[in-house]
Amino acid sequence: MVKNNVSLIFLYLTKKIFPRLRNKSILLKQVFLLFLVFGFVKSLVYFAPLGVNEVVNSVNKFGIFEYSLNLGQTVAGVFSMGLAGAYAFFIFKQKRLELQPVFHLHFIIITLALFIAAVLFPGLLNNIYFGAILIGTAFAEQMFLSAVLKFSSRNKTAVIIDSSVYIVLSIVLVFSFFHIFTFSMEIWFSSILVFLLLLSLFYHWRHIKGVLKINRSEFHEIYKFGGLIVLAGPLLVLITSSTRLFIEHFSTLEKVGIYSFYFRLASFVLIFSRVIGILLLKRMFVSSHKVLDKYYSSAMTFLFLLSILIYWILPVLLQNNFPQFDNTYEKYSGLFLICFFQIVFWINTSLFEPILQRENQMKSFLVLLAGFLFLLFLGFSLLELLNLITLENLVWMNTLIIFLLFFGQQFILWKNAIVYKKSLITQSIIGFFFFFTSLIL
DSSP: OHHHHHHHHHHHIIIIIHHHHHHHHHHHHHHHHHHHHHHHHHHHHHHHHHHHHHHHOOHHHHHHHHHHHHHHHHHHHHHHTTHHHHHIIIIIISOOGGGHHHHHHHHHHHHHHHHHHHHHOGGGGGOHHHHHHHHHHHHHHHHHHHHHHHHTTOHHHHHHHTTHHHHHHHHHHHHHHTTSSOOOHHHHHHHHHHHHHHHHHHTGGGGOTTGGGSOHHHHHHHHHHHHHHHHHHHHHHHHHSOHHHHHHHHSOHHHHHHHHHHHHHHGGGHHHHHHHHHHHHHHHHHSOHHHHHHHHHHHHHHHHHHHHHHHHHHHHHHTTTOHHHHHHHHHHHHHHHHHHHHHHHHHHHHTTHHHHHHTTOHHHHHHHHHHHHHHHHHHHHHHHHTTOOOHHHHHHHHHHHHHHHHHHHHHHHHHTTOOOHHHHHHHHHHHHHHHHHHHHO
């Protein structure tokens, strides 16, 4: 009898418990490796622009670099044409694999046009706006390719691709540090163009087989689907991540450089938010809203607490080790804190964009974005009218609008009987700390 019971227990352990433990161990190992790869690659996103600051040794030149980078991020949505979302719908959801060549042909055509323009007019490679177009195209490509890889569960490769612009920048900086050439905007823009050409030749070209079999109506169907995303993309970027453009308009490029320096320091938390986004991407389109609310509120809480921790630790680590930090921190410590809130609110808002796509609410979201962009300009105009234009006030106003945009997203979902109660409470609590610290700064 005892022997039989022991046999049954052993059988239960081997068939039920051990496989579960093994699966959990494998999952933890995969998550750890993902964090490891992500931490290394995203450290380039974190440190590479600061490396430019060291190389150019000029706040004004660093401001020009950041301005072109920010402008490129702003126009990336136009060049992506919403194809990442369209790919998720047509290829991942509807399994219409025959349409894949359309997505790759799109980027080949854009790259070819940019290459021809650069060959015919070489001076464009020293033009900040043409450079922004190159950067915008590169960001659009990395967003699309990263999405394709994530839906294929190739998360570690997706992480690398998702940071490809900064990897190129890091390579350029390495050559500059070893005095192979001197860093300049022309070399930086040329490197991005070479990167685009390599992608088209060695990746996209291999995936356009069968493109001639796709009829015009199917092309139209894909681009029509991405149209609303295209319109929403630049508006969302203008609200959430174009602070440098507004600072340049209302202030100076030197102030752009100062803000960019502290924003880069605060953006360390983005490393963790992107990993969370990768792990939740599929769930965003298939899990119940109740389950997602639980995940989202937990992620929002974790990232906020992490931000506070980083805010207290970084000054200790950087003091006496980073001259620009030592020279400016006493004056801009308040700006540093606001940057953390700005990033946290930006992350919280970005979590719900896929939910609005999933619920086919992009038209409502587009109207919401237009309204909040108007409020942002109204807020800046009010600051100008009251003669309150300062670097801190510009960033604070932008952060306030991003904070409120979250509740606008929730209103759209609420009208469709979808309530993220825990996420709403979490955002409200973080908002309380934002307003409280604003009063004492």
